[in-house]
Amino acid sequence: xxxxxxxxxxxxxxxxxxxxxxxxxxxxxxxxxxxxxxxxxxxxxxxxxxxxxxxxxxxxxxxxxxxxxxxxxxxxxxxxxxxxxxxxxxxxxxxxxxxxxxxxxxxxxxxxxxxxxxxxxxxxxxxxxxxxxxxxxxxxxxxxxxxxxxxxxxxxxxxxxxxxxxxxxxxxxxxxxxxxxxxxxxxxxxxxxxxxxxxxxxxxxxxxxxxxxxxxxxxxxxxxxxxxxxxxxxxxxxxxxxxxxxxxxxxxxxxxxxxxxxxxxxxxxxxxxxxxxxxxxx
Amino acid sequence: xxxxxxxxxxxxxxxxxxxxxxxxxxxxxxxxxxxxxxxxxxxxxxxxxxxxxxxxxxxxxxxxxxxxxxxxxxxxxxxxxxxxxxxxxxxxxxxxxxxxxxxxxxxxxxxxxxxxxxxxxxxxxxxxxxxxxxxxxxxxxxxxxxxxxxxxxxxxxxxxxxxxxxxxxxxxxxxxxxxxxxxxxxxxxxxxxxxxxxxxxxxxxxxxxxxxxxxxxxxxxxxxxxxxxxxxxxxxxxxxxxxxxxxxxxxxxxxxxxxxxxxxxxxxxxxxxxxxxxxxxxxxxxxxxxxxxxxxxxxxxxxxxxxxxxxxxxxxxxxxxx
Numbered sequence: 001x002x003x004x005x006x007x008x009x010x011x012x013x014x015x016x017x018x019x020x021x022x023x024x025x026x027x028x029x030x031x032x033x034x035x036x037x038x039x040x041x042x043x044x045x046x047x048x049x050x051x052x053x054x055x056x057x058x059x060x061x062x063x064x065x066x067x068x069x070x071x072x073x074x075x076x077x078x079x080x081x082x083x084x085x086x087x088x089x090x091x092x093x094x095x096x097x098x099x100x101x102x103x104x105x106x107x108x109x110x111x112x113x114x115x116x117x118x119x120x121x122x123x124x125x126x127x128x129x130x131x132x133x134x135x136x137x138x139x140x141x142x143x144x145x146x147x148x149x150x151x152x153x154x155x156x157x158x159x160x161x162x163x164x165x166x167x168x169x170x171x172x173x174x175x176x177x178x179x180x181x182x183x184x185x186x187x188x189x190x191x192x193x194x195x196x197x198x199x200x201x202x203x204x205x206x207x208x209x210x211x212x213x214x215x216x217x218x219x220x221x222x223x224x225x226x227x228x229x230x231x232x233x234x235x236x237x238x239x240x241x242x243x244x245x246x247x248x249x250x251x252x253x254x255x256x257x258x259x260x261x262x263x264x265x266x267x268x269x270x271x272x273x274x275x276x277x278x279x280x281x282x
Numbered sequence: 283x284x285x286x287x288x289x290x291x292x293x294x295x296x297x298x299x300x301x302x303x304x305x306x307x308x309x310x311x312x313x314x315x316x317x318x319x320x321x322x323x324x325x326x327x328x329x330x331x332x333x334x335x336x337x338x339x340x341x342x343x344x345x346x347x348x349x350x351x352x353x354x355x356x357x358x359x360x361x362x363x364x365x366x367x368x369x370x371x372x373x374x375x376x377x378x379x380x381x382x383x384x385x386x387x388x389x390x391x392x393x394x395x396x397x398x399x400x401x402x403x404x405x406x407x408x409x410x411x412x413x414x415x416x417x418x419x420x421x422x423x424x425x426x427x428x429x430x431x432x433x434x435x436x437x438x439x440x441x442x443x444x445x446x447x448x449x450x451x452x453x454x455x456x457x458x459x460x461x462x463x464x465x466x467x468x469x470x471x472x473x474x475x476x477x478x479x480x481x482x483x484x485x486x487x488x489x490x491x492x493x494x495x496x497x498x499x500x501x502x503x504x505x506x507x508x509x510x511x512x513x514x515x516x517x518x519x520x521x522x523x524x525x526x527x528x529x530x531x532x533x534x535x536x537x538x539x540x541x542x543x544x545x546x547x548x549x550x551x552x553x554x555x556x557x558x559x560x561x562x563x564x565x566x567x568x569x570x571x572x573x574x575x576x577x578x579x580x581x582x583x584x585x586x587x588x589x590x591x592x593x594x595x596x597x598x599x600x601x602x603x604x
Binding site for chain 2: 075078079080083084085086088089090092093094095096097099100101103104107108211214217218221253255256258259262263265266269270273
C-alpha cells in the first residue's frame with residue numbers, strides 16, 4: 001500500500017495545493033483574507049496552456065501563467081486594499097469571473113468547449129519522475145519560512161498583518177506590503193496552475209481546479225499560516241488524494257474516494273481544534 | 283444608486299471590449315441578451331433560472347443576515363435533490379419527496395453549524411468542506427443504486443407522474459420562501475435577533491442572544507431551503523436527478539453573489555437574483571444570435587459585483603474618515 005509510487009502520486013497531487021496554500025498564507029500574514037485562490041489557480045491553468053501552445057515551450061507557458069495569475073490577483077489587491085471592498089464578496093466574484101473568463105476564452109481562442117488538449121501541446125518534462133515545479137514548491141516553502149522569520153521584509157509583513165496601525169506608525173506602508181503579498185501570491189498560484197495543466201497532465205479543462213483552491217484556503221487555516229503547518233496540511237490532503245486513487249485501483253468507486261480528502265481535512269480540523277482548546281485551558 | 287449605475291456601465295464597458303475582441307457587434311449582442319431574457323421566447327427560460335438562483339440566493343441570505351456565510355449551498359442543494367428523487371421514486375408522493383429534500387438539506391447544514399459550535403471549525407470552512415462529500419455521494423448514488431438502467435448517463439429513472447411538479451409550482455415555492463423570509467425577518471423576534479447579530483455580534487452576545495443556538499437554527503433553515511430548491515428543481519422537468527446538472531450552472535455562487543449584493547435583504551436578494559437569472563438566460567439567446575459564448579454574461583455578472591464591492595467599500599472608507 002505505501003510504496004514509492006504512492007509518494008510520487010502524493011507529490012503530484014500536493015504541488016498545486018501547496019503553491020496555492022503558500023499564496024494564501026502570505027496574504028493571511030499580511031492581513032488579507034484571500035478566498036480567490038481557486039479562481040487565480042484556474043487562470044494559471046489556462047494561461048499555462050495558452051502560453052505553451054502559442055510559444056511551443058512549456059517553460060514560457062509557466063511564465064505566462066505566473067504573469068497572468070499575478071495580474072489576475074490585482075483584482076483582489078485593488079478591490080480590497082485600495083477601495084476597501086469586502087474581501088469575501090470580491091473573492092467569490094473573482095472565482096466566478098475566473099470560471100466565466102476561462103470558459104469564454106477556451107471557446108473563443110481554441111474554438112472548443114469543455115477541454116482543450118493537443119498532442120503538439122508542450123508539457124513539462126519530468127526530472128526524476130516529477131516536473132521541476134514539484135521541487136520548486138518545496139523550495140518555495142523554505143523561502144517563505146526564511147523570508148517570514150529571518151528577513152526584515154517578513155517582520156514588516158507580519159507587523160502589517162497583526163498590527164497595521166503600529167506598522168504604519170513605524171513608517172511601513174501597509175498598502176505596499178499587502179499589494180506585494182497578494183501579487184506574489186498570485187504568482188505562486190500561477191505556478192500551481194501550471195503544474196496542474198502542464199505537469200501531471202497536458203490539457204486545460206473547464207473548472208479543472210475542482211476545489212483545490214478551496215482546499216488551500218483550508219490548509220492555510222489548518223496550518224495557521226506557518227510554512228511548516230501549511231506544508232503538513234497540504235501534505236495531508238495530497239496523501240488523501242493519492243490514497244484515493246490507489247483505492248480506486250482495488251475497486252472502490254471513484255465517488256467514494258473523491259470525498260476522502262475533504263473528510264480527512266475535516267477530521268484533521270476537529271483534532272487540531274480540540275488540541276488547541278486543551279492548550280488554551282492549560 | 284449611483285454606485286449601481288457606475289457598476290452597470292463598467293460591466294457593459296468590459297463586455298463591449300470582449301465583444302469587439304471576438305469580432306461581434308456589441309449592440310446586437312446586448313439587444314439579444316435583453317430580448318432573450320424578457321422577450322416572449324426567452325421569458326420561460328428566465329423563469330426556469332429564477333427558481334434555482336433566487337431560491338439559493340434566499341437560502342444563503344438567511345444566515346448571511348446574521349453575518350454568517352454558508353459556502354456549502356452546492357452540497358445542500360444536491361443532497362436535497364437526490365433525497366427528494368429517492369423518496370419520490372420509492373413512494374410516488376410529491377409531498378414526502380419535498381419533505382425529504384428539506385430535511386436532508388437542513389440536517390446537513392445544521393451539521394456544519396455543529397462543527398463550528400462543538401469543534402471550533404469556522405462555519406465558512408465547515409460548510410464548504412461538507413459540500414464536496416455530498417456531491418460525491420449523489421454522484422455515487424446516480425451511478426450505482428439509483429441509476430437509470432436504460433441509459434448510459436449518470437442519472438436516475440424518471441419520477442412517477444404523482445411525484446412530478448409542474449413548472450409553476452417551482453415559482454410558487456420560491457415566492458413563498460421569499461415571502462416567509464421577508465415576514466420572519468421584519469416581524470418576528472427571531473428575525474430581529476438575526477439582524478442584531480449581523481449588525482454587531484458583540485452587542486448581540488451582550489444582549490443575551492445565544493449565538494451557537496442561533497447558528498444551528500439559521501443553518502438548518504438555510505440548508506432546508508437549499509434542499510427544498512434542489513427537490514423542486516429535480517422534481518420539475520425532466521423529472522429526474524442528473525449528475526452535475528445542479529452544479530455546473532453555478533447556481534450556488536450566483537445566488538450567493540445576489541445575497542451578498544443585497545446584504546441579505548429579502549426583497550433585494552430576490553431582485554438581484556431575478557436580474558442575474560435574466561442575464562444568464564439572455565446569454566443563451568445571445569449565443570444563438572451572435573455565436574458569442576454565453577459565458578460572457580457570467581463575466582458581466584462578476585465584473586458588476588466587483589465594481590459594486592469596490593465602490594461601496596470606497597464610500598464606507600470615506601464615511602469612516604469624516
